[in-house]
Structures are given as structure tokens and as C-alpha cells.
Amino acid sequence: MSITGERPVETREEISPRWVRPPSSRRAVARLVQFVGAASAVFSALPPRHHRFSLLADMIPTAGLITARVAAAVVGVLLVYLGSGLRRGKRRAWQLALVLSLIGVAAHTVKGGLVPTIFAGGIAALLVARRDDFTAEGDRRNRWRALRACATFLGAGFALGFAEIAVRVNHLDGRPGVLTWAGHAALGLLGVTGPVHFRSPLGGLTVSITTGAFGLLAFVSGALLLLRPSTGTCVAGTGGDDDRARLREMLDRHGDDDSLGYFALRSDKQLVWAPSGKAAIAYRVINGVSLASGDPLGLPSEWPRAIGQWLTDCAAHGWTPAVLGCGTSGGKAYRKSGLDVIELGDEAIVAPARFSLDGRAMRGVRQAVARMRRAGYTCAVLRQRDLPPETLAEVVSCADALRDGKVERGFSMALSRLGDPADADCLLVLCRDEAGELRGVLQFVPWGRRGLSLDLMRGDRTAPNGLTELMVVSAIEAAGALGVQRISLNFAVLRSVFARAEELGAGPVIRLWCRVLRAASRLWQIESLYRANAKYLPDWQPRFLCFPSARDLPRIAVAALSAESFLPAPGTPATIAARVRRAGPAA
Structure with a gap:
């Protein structure tokens, strides 16, 4: 699916250079x-x-x-x-x-x-x-x-x-x-x-x-x-604190449009700024691919200049530009700069003011939440800044113990750290059993001033079925008192394929494509993520992949899988150890 609709306001070519295909x-x-x-x-x-x-x-x-x-x-x-x-x-x-x-x-x-x-x-x-x-x-x-x-x-x-x-x-x-x-x-x-x-x-x-x-x-x-690909200078290096402070200020002013904006604060992402300093692109270089994520940051009118700086940097270093998970507005801006755009999947957005457990469609979630509450499970929803130090230490330890495997997955939609003092505005959902033992943790990062974006989800596999539903519903129910108007849940890759295959009269191509994705779901959680999101009846917002040409897609796919930790990421033992130290004990 390609992006349709009106193009952004035209700007001069010298202000926003287009991506020029190699000769x-x-x-x-x-x-x-x-x-x-x-x-x-x-x-x-x-x-x-x-x-x-x-x-x-x-x-x-x-x-x-x-x-x-x-x-x-x-x-x-x-x-x-x-x-x-x-x-x-x-x-x-x-x-x-x-x-x-x-x-x-x-x-x-x-x-x-x-x-x-x-x-x-x-x-x-x-x-x-x-x-x-x-x-x-x-x-x-x-x-x-x-x-x-x-x-x-x-x-x-x-x-x-x-x-x-x-x-x-x-x-x-x-x-x-x-x-x-x-x-x-x-x-x-x-x-x-x-x-x-x-x-x-x-x-x-x-x-x-x-x-x-x-x-x-x-x-x-x-x-x-x-011949090793250049990786540029990381934000966490020299001048990183200044860049982070500028980026946090920018997110506070212009962070309401993209739910992935806060994830630009990951320690493994680099920044390239527009000449005015009012917009930026967050990216990471992996095997010669400059992989950005989400929409450009900052003032939308300055996006073309930031994209132009990024593309110029890519051309100067021989990097292949790619964008993982941008929204419709960002996709239009990247397409105008010469990149091709295809739909990657959909993001589940829940509006707490319209959310209700009533009705036949919510029966499964309603029953799961009621069952957990009868079993004595309770949830506390509060900002990280309001947690006592000993409780925060308990949360970090619990999240580390409940992690599935040694690798912290995520790049475009994960912060990959927990308990950092700089993330005081993050919202935590702590689920305890009848004995007061911590059995599950959710972390939401700020989405502008009136939103939350799901980052971390950890639950005890030995707990009764319904632990995740209880934590998510508790966060939605507490959103009104916290001034939260929208919550972004997980991202569902190629969700439209599953949805269209379930419709009456779905064609043979869609049904075949759906069967292929279900087979792939045995290795990756493709269909299960879609089902887990769909039960809350969210609004679906498309997310896109931007790339220079089809011949670059294999390299971009490998880079994206490496960034999301589905494939081993390149790096020396020293850089890997430094990455782990920066991510904190939960990484």
C-alpha cells in the first residue's frame, strides 16, 4: 500500500536535496x-x-x-x-x-x-x-x-x-x-x-x-x-548531553505528532540536525545502512531540511538510507525527498475516553480482567518519579528476571532501558499478586504532553492467564486522571493482510499471503501481536518503510533485523559491553 493524499508544502530543491540514485x-x-x-x-x-x-x-x-x-x-x-x-x-x-x-x-x-x-x-x-x-x-x-x-x-x-x-x-x-x-x-x-x-x-x-x-x-x-562501514559519532559520545537536552526540549514542544519520538533518546541512536536546529533525524548505521525510525523530529516545516542533511550525510559516507516505521506525515516528507514508501504494518492506538469493557466484543478481555482481580491481583499506575528508590530497584530487578532471553529486543519502538533518572516522566504499571509479590511490569514512555507509548512489557509466565490484559486495562482506566488522551500499544506487522483475509470474499492471493505469514509466525510473533492488540478494539494507524530502491531491500531487511536484535548486531566485544552498560541492568 502506497501513501496517498496531499503532498507537503513545496520547498526549494536547494533547501531539501533529493536522494539521487547512484549512477x-x-x-x-x-x-x-x-x-x-x-x-x-x-x-x-x-x-x-x-x-x-x-x-x-x-x-x-x-x-x-x-x-x-x-x-x-x-x-x-x-x-x-x-x-x-x-x-x-x-x-x-x-x-x-x-x-x-x-x-x-x-x-x-x-x-x-x-x-x-x-x-x-x-x-x-x-x-x-x-x-x-x-x-x-x-x-x-x-x-x-x-x-x-x-x-x-x-x-x-x-x-x-x-x-x-x-x-x-x-x-x-x-x-x-x-x-x-x-x-x-x-x-x-x-x-x-x-x-x-x-x-x-x-x-x-x-x-x-x-x-x-x-x-x-x-x-x-x-x-x-x-572497508568496515563508518558508523559516525554516537549521541552518547562527545557532545551527547547537549544533543540529548536539545532533543528533550524539542520533544516537549513538538512531540505530540509521533508516538515514537521519545525512542529517539536511545543511547545507540545518532542525530543529524537541520541547519536551523529546529528539526532532526534519529538514526543508527548498521552494515552500511543508515536506519532511521519514526517521523522526523521537531517542527514539521523544518523536516525537509533535516531530511536533506541526513541524505547528504548518507551520500558523503556511502550509506544506504532507510526509515523504519514512519507515519503518514513522515512518509510523505521522505517520499518527496526521493525515497520509495511501502506499508509495513499498523500501530494500535487506544483512546481512553472511548474505551469500555462493556459489550460482546470485549467479553474476552472483561473476563480475563475479572478473573485476575478475583484472584487477588492488583495494579498500581504511577510515574517513575513518584516511585521510592527501593521500589524502583525492585521493579528493575523484576523486569530483568522476567525478560525472555538475554537479549533486549527493540530499536524503533523500544527504549531498552528502565530506571534511568532521565526518564522520570515514564509511566509504570506494577502488578502484584495477593501476597504482594511483583508479577508484572509495563512501562509507557511519554508521547508528547497528552499521550503514552508502550515500551516494556514483562509478565510472570507462571501467573494465571490474563496478567497482561489486567495491566493494560489498568493503564487505560488510570489515563483520565493522569491527563492522558491516547495510548499507543504494540505495532502489528502487515496487520492489513490478516484483517483482509478475514473479510467475506477475500481473494486467493490475500488468503495465500495470510497463510505464509501464519507460517512465519511460528518463528516471529506476527499474528499473535495482531491478535493481542486487536482485542482492545484500537484505532489502527499505518506505519511505513522508506527505502531508495527495491534492490536495497535485502540489505535493509538484514540491518533492521539486526537493529531489532533478531540477528546478531555487529560490534567488537568492547562496544557490545559498552552498549550493555549504557542500557542499564534491565538490558
């Missing part, structure tokens, strides 16, 4: 580089033909020929890997591809092979001719990471090569000195035979293979680290 020539170069890389790897695996380049074969020792074949294969694999970076216009990918192509020319010349040599030379010439197509910046921190990795592998290879020469000191021709040993080990890292001669060919071959392998590892690891 087709850049994609063609990337594909050619990948093809040549695959061909290079295949040619390297084929049996050698000794009648080719026989002169070079006589001049280069066996170890050098083996190293050349391995180097050609590694170069081919790396060229295939570089294709994705070239498609995104990464300058560093272009530099590495050019260097690898030249190395490929040398390696294929040494090992023998006219066709792959011509291919590698042609790719090098093409890259030089199209150098202006690759201007996206990389992460400067990757240079030092690559340098450290190269130094580590080169140092280890040198030490092992030197040690292997030392243990064979009695099997060397002549009496070469220690400096000669060091020169031989250093040249071996480059795949070149050094000045030390061994009486046994096996000894020399062993040293050459050891040093050559570590040299290749140093080169490969450095190349891979240089």
Missing part, C-alpha cells in the same frame, strides 16, 4: 570488478600450465610461484568483496580495488596466465578512468585499526620466520648472520625469496609458506578493516 556506470564498474575477481580466483585454482611464461618459471623459485598463485586467489576474493563498497561509491574501496588489480597483474604474470593478466590490467585502467565516481568517505578510525592488524600479523610472521631459520641454523649453506636471517624473514612476508639458502628444499619451503601466509593475512585483515 549506473558505478554499478557497472562494481559488477565488472566482482566478475574479474571471481575469474581470478577460478584461474588460480586451475592446474598450472608449464609452457606459459616458462622464462619467469625458470627465474622464480617454487615458493614464489606458490605464493603468486595464493596471492592471485586472495586478490580475486577481495575484489568480489569490494564490489559492495564500490556500488556505494566508497573512495577507499576504489583505492583498494586499484591496488589489488595491480597486484593481480603481477601475480598472474608470475604464476602464468595471459587472460587473467589482461582482465586485471583492464580493470585497473577502468578504475582509473572512472575515479570521479567514487568519492564517499570512510571512517578514519579504521585506518588505525587496519594498521594495528597489519602490524600484528607482520610481527607474528616475522618472528615465526626468524625462529624457523634459527632452529635450522645447522642446515644452512654458509654462515649467514642474524641480520641476513631477519632480511630473509622480512622478504618472505612479501612472498620474495631471501638471501638465506637451506640445504634441504623442504626447510626453505616451510619458512616461505609461513612468512608468506602471515603477509597475506596482514594484507587481507587490513583491507577488510579499512
